Amino acid sequence: MLLYALKRLGLALIITAVALILLISMIQLIPGDPAAVLLGPLASPEMREMFRQQMGLDQPALVQIARFFGRVLTGDLGTDVLTNRSVLVTVMEQVPFTLALIFASITWSALIGIPLGCFAALYRGSLADRIVGILSVSSIALPSFVIAIYGLLLFSVKLGWFPTIGAGDRGAPLDQLYHLVLPSLAVGLGWVGYLARMVRASMLEVLSENHVRMARAFGLEERTITYRYALKIAIIPTVVLLGMGVGNMISSAVFAEIVFARPGVGKLIFDAISTRNYPVVMGAVMITTGFYVLCTLIADLVAAGLDPRVRSTL
Amino acid sequence: MSPLLDIKGLSVSFRTPRGDLKALRDVALQVGRGEIVGIIGESGCGKSTLINAIIGLLPANTGAVKGHIGFDGQELVGLPINAMRKLRGERITTIFQDPMTALNPVLTIGAQMTAIQYRRRASTSEKRRRAIEFLEKVRMPDAARRLDQYPHQFSGGMRQRICIAMALLTEPDLLIADEPTTALDATLEVQVIHLLRELQRDIGCSVLFISHHLGAVAELCGRVAIMYAGEVVEQGTAGDIFRDPRHPYTRKLLECDPGRITERQEILPTIPGELPDLVHVPQGCIFRDRCPERFALCGERPPEVTVRPGHQAACHKARELVAS
Ligand SMILES: Nc1ncnc2c1ncn2[C@@H]1O[C@H](COP(=O)(O)OP(=O)(O)OP(=O)(O)O)[C@@H](O)[C@H]1O
Ligand SMILES: [Mg+2]
Numbered sequence: 001m002l003l004y005a006l007k008r009l010g011l012a013l014i015i016t017a018v019a020l021i022l023l024i025s026m027i028q029l030i031p032g033d034p035a036a037v038l039l040g041p042l043a044s045p046e047m048r049e050m051f052r053q054q055m056g057l058d059q060p061a062l063v064q065i066a067r068f069f070g071r072v073l074t075g076d077l078g079t080d081v082l083t084n085r086s087v088l089v090t091v092m093e094q095v096p097f098t099l100a101l102i103f104a105s106i107t108w109s110a111l112i113g114i115p116l117g118c119f120a121a122l123y124r125g126s127l128a129d130r131i132v133g134i135l136s137v138s139s140i141a142l143p144s145f146v147i148a149i150y151g152l153l154l155f156s157v158k159l160g161w162f163p164t165i166g167a168g169d170r171g172a173p174l175d176q177l178y179h180l181v182l183p184s185l186a187v188g189l190g191w192v193g194y195l196a197r198m199v200r201a202s203m204l205e206v207l208s209e210n211h212v213r214m215a216r217a218f219g220l221e222e223r224t225i226t227y228r229y230a231l232k233i234a235i236i237p238t239v240v241l242l243g244m245g246v247g248n249m250i251s252s253a254v255f256a257e258i259v260f261a262r263p264g265v266g267k268l269i270f271d272a273i274s275t276r277n278y279p280v281v282m283g284a285v286m287i288t289t290g291f292y293v294l295c296t297l298i299a300d301l302v303a304a305g306l307d308p309r310v311r312s313t314l
Numbered sequence: 315m316s317p318l319l320d321i322k323g324l325s326v327s328f329r330t331p332r333g334d335l336k337a338l339r340d341v342a343l344q345v346g347r348g349e350i351v352g353i354i355g356e357s358g359c360g361k362s363t364l365i366n367a368i369i370g371l372l373p374a375n376t377g378a379v380k381g382h383i384g385f386d387g388q389e390l391v392g393l394p395i396n397a398m399r400k401l402r403g404e405r406i407t408t409i410f411q412d413p414m415t416a417l418n419p420v421l422t423i424g425a426q427m428t429a430i431q432y433r434r435r436a437s438t439s440e441k442r443r444r445a446i447e448f449l450e451k452v453r454m455p456d457a458a459r460r461l462d463q464y465p466h467q468f469s470g471g472m473r474q475r476i477c478i479a480m481a482l483l484t485e486p487d488l489l490i491a492d493e494p495t496t497a498l499d500a501t502l503e504v505q506v507i508h509l510l511r512e513l514q515r516d517i518g519c520s521v522l523f524i525s526h527h528l529g530a531v532a533e534l535c536g537r538v539a540i541m542y543a544g545e546v547v548e549q550g551t552a553g554d555i556f557r558d559p560r561h562p563y564t565r566k567l568l569e570c571d572p573g574r575i576t577e578r579q580e581i582l583p584t585i586p587g588e589l590p591d592l593v594h595v596p597q598g599c600i601f602r603d604r605c606p607e608r609f610a611l612c613g614e615r616p617p618e619v620t621v622r623p624g625h626q627a628a629c630h631k632a633r634e635l636v637a638s
Contacts, residue, residue: 210415214477217369217410218430218484219403228429232420307420308464 004304004311012297017069019289023282024068054078077286078279087283091268095287098264101256102249104180105188106242113192114238117199121234122226124204132200136193148186148259165261183256187249198241202234236303236310243299247292316387318488318520319345319368324381324391326360326367333593334377337363338544341381345488350514350521352531352552354567355541358589361524362411364541365490367391368522369408370398386487403430407486411493413474417465423449423476424461430480448479451516452509471502478506482513489514490522495530503527507534528571532556537624540564543589543600550625560619560627560635562607599629607631 043051052058059067071077077087120132206212207230215225254266261267265284272280304310326338337360345351355361366372368383368390383390385401402408410416418426427445428438436444442461449457452475465473474494481489491510495503507530514521525531531538532552539549540561548561559565566585587604590596598613599605605612611630619632629635 210410210412211418213371214408214410214416215418215429216371216399217402217408218480219399219401220429220432221399224429224432229418229421233418309419309466312466 001304001311005301008297008300008304012293016290016293019293020069020072020286021065023285023289024065072286077283080277080280082275082277082280087279090280091265091284091287094263094265094268094284095291097262098250098253098257098266100180101183101187101253101262101264102246104184105191105249106246108184109188109191109195110242113195114199114235116192116196118203118226118231118234120196120200121203121207124200129200132196136196139189139193140197142190147189148183148256151182151186183253183260183262186256186259187252190252191245191249194245195238195242198238199234202237203230206230206234232306236307239303239306240296240299243296243302246295247288250288250292316384317344317346318349318386319343319522320382320384321364321368322382322384324364324367324379324383326363326372326379327377328373329375329377330593335592336544336595337592338367339595341541341544341546343539343546343549345520345522347487347520348518349537350511350523350535352535352538353522353524353541354526354528354531354538356526356589358543359541360544361541362492363544365408365492365522365524368490369402369406370395403484403486404433405486406488406490407481407484408490409474409477409481409492409494411496413470413477413494413498416477417473419465422462422464423468427461427476427480427483430484444483445479448483449476451482451513452476452479454479471498471506474498474502474506475509478509478513482517485517486519488520488522490524492524493526494523495525495527503530510534528556528567540567544592544595545600545628547601547629548625548627550621550627554622554625558621558625558636560621560625560632561601561629562605562631562635563601564627565635566604566606607635 075088077091079085080087080090083090116132116136120129123129207226212225212230215229220229250266253264254270256262257264257267258270265288269281269284271277272284300310321341321343324338324341325336327334327336329335341360341364343351343353343364353361353364363372367379368385370390370393372379379391381391385406388401390398390401417423421429424442424445427448428441431441431444434441446457446461449461454460454472454475460468465476468476478494481491494510495506498506510521510523511534521534523531523535535552537549538552538555539546540555540563541547542563548555548559548564555564556568559568563585570585585604590600590603596602597615599616602608602612607629609630614630616628616630616632618626618628620626621632
């Protein structure tokens with residue numbers, strides 16, 4: 001397990017490095033003068049020159065890449081063009097909000113979706129299974145921004161049950177949690193259906209495998225078979241999916257953060273793009289990339305913890 | 315004393331899109347106490363269906379199950395699930411066809427071997443000790459250490475031994491082995507068969523041994539039943555069946571198996587023709603279309619001819635077909 005973890009960590013570092021190289025090559029590949037493109041038509045030649053020097057765009061590509069890595073490694077992601085603050089600080093200020101949103105969404109959707117999937121698999125073909133199926137597919141089909149907007153209109157504006165905007169008062173966890181309800185509903189709802197479908201399918205597959213029949217032939221109780229023998233296998237693809245899904249959630253978080261005017265990385269990127277605050281966009285993208293790699297790393301490690309066969313691969 | 319397992323008139327059908335597939339028709343079979351009975355038949359003749367019917371694990375699309383399965387005086391057909399579950403792994407234990415997939419891949423051997431002892435009032439360490447004891451019985455080297463390994467760390471032969479150890483650990487009255495050696499190579503097969511016999515002697519259980527390898531059956535079993543397309547066409551002592559077969563299908567099987575006991579490469583002897591369609595089962599003798607002895611009477615259902623006490627063959631010509 002330790003060996004696997006080390007190898008997997010190495011892989012994660014390589015992936016991050018490749019992602020960063022791709023990111024920086026993209027700047028190189030932009031036709032014409034990147035400074036002109038990135039700063040927009042209104043920028044004066046002096047501004048462009050300054051920007052070019054600031055970004056090191058006047059240097060040869062390899063030097064740029066090397067410098068870039070050097071800076072990233074020391075935590076220097078550049079300076080915010082508008083406020084002149086460190087990008088790292090700007091982005092990191094927003095990270096907890098997005099993390100809270102994503103974590104809340106994943107948690108509640110997993111807590112509901114996974115048992116629902118197990119239930120549907122155990123009672124396959126029943127009315128309950130069909131109802132769960134229909135609800136799941138509809139929840140997957142609904143885009144999260146639609147849920148966000150309608151949730152906002154119905155529960156906050158019309159019924160007044162939940163706050164409309166913001167992330168709650170600093171240092172008041174309950175208030176912050178209260179502010180999380182609607183956004184995490186929007187981000188997580190599709191996942192409930194997705195997870196339920198996924199768990200149901202893999203559970204059905206596992207339950208039809210030979211070793212389950214063998215366990216039954218030994219008279220083990222259905223409960224033991226379901227939760228100890230089958231779920232441990234059926235959950236593995238779901239864990240891996242969740243790891244990647246968290247990365248995916250960042251994009252639905254963008255919508256939720258905008259609709260609910262919540263602070264967060266999504267909103268930060270959105271605002272930075274509209275103000276052409278290029279270093280902030282870059283920094284935020286880098287950090288979300290790192291976050292994504294971290295999530296898949298954790299998911300893979302959990303999967304390896306569950307499945308001994310995974311440990312001996314890689 | 316009544317036989318331990320007494321199957322009479324057992325019929326099982328599966329619902330399929332084409333109609334009811336009659337996988338077993340009017341099967342009769344007995345297994346006495348301490349007896350080893352072999353079932354031989356080519357692929358698709360209903361061997362696994364028979365076992366699944368006995369242990370109550372027929373697939374979801376099973377249609378009608380008719381007839382009787384008596385186990386130690388208890389009727390198993392229609393037995394409630396919970397009563398059936400009490401018998402499984404306690405009095406009837408099964409070793410399945412494919413050792414590669416029979417073990418749970420994410421639990422250690424030790425965890426699985428202790429889990430099946432859930433009925434015993436014993437501490438986990440006692441259960442582990444018992445698991446090690448039985449792994450040693452099936453000659454697993456270094457059993458105590460390997461107990462904490464996962465199935466993928468064992469070879470096919472080793473996994474089959476683990477399955478056998480698990481089955482015996484429960485000290486059943488009836489051990490059912492569904493082609494336990496098909497997935498193994500020749501030397502391993504011989505080893506496993508010796509092992510099964512040795513352990514059967516130790517424990518004194520009855521064994522229902524299923525195989526399409528004639529040599530293995532001849533080596534191990536006292537009595538043999540030959541199945542064809544969902545029917546038992548002939549049964550008798552191993553001596554009767556292998557020396558004086560009376561059903562043309564049995565004769566063909568033996569003919570196509572020159573090595574019998576020593577050789578083992580054959581997968582299945584080839585008999586010209588195909589298995590009949592089990593959705594539209596033809597009238598009369600089921601083997602008629604492929605039978606070299608076919609004559610006018612075969613359009614009628616053949617009688618169960620008793621060749622000698624304990625040796626029956628379902629063929630009109632059973633009395634005439636003497637060993638050449
Ligand atoms: N769930 C099912 N639905 C429909 N038909 C089935 C089902 N299970 C088995 N059958 C059919 O019933 C017949 C008997 O199958 P069974 O698995 O018992 O054969 P078998 O003798 O064990 O063969 P093998 O040696 O290949 O294991 C076959 O014709 C098979 O196609
Ligand atoms: Mg079979």
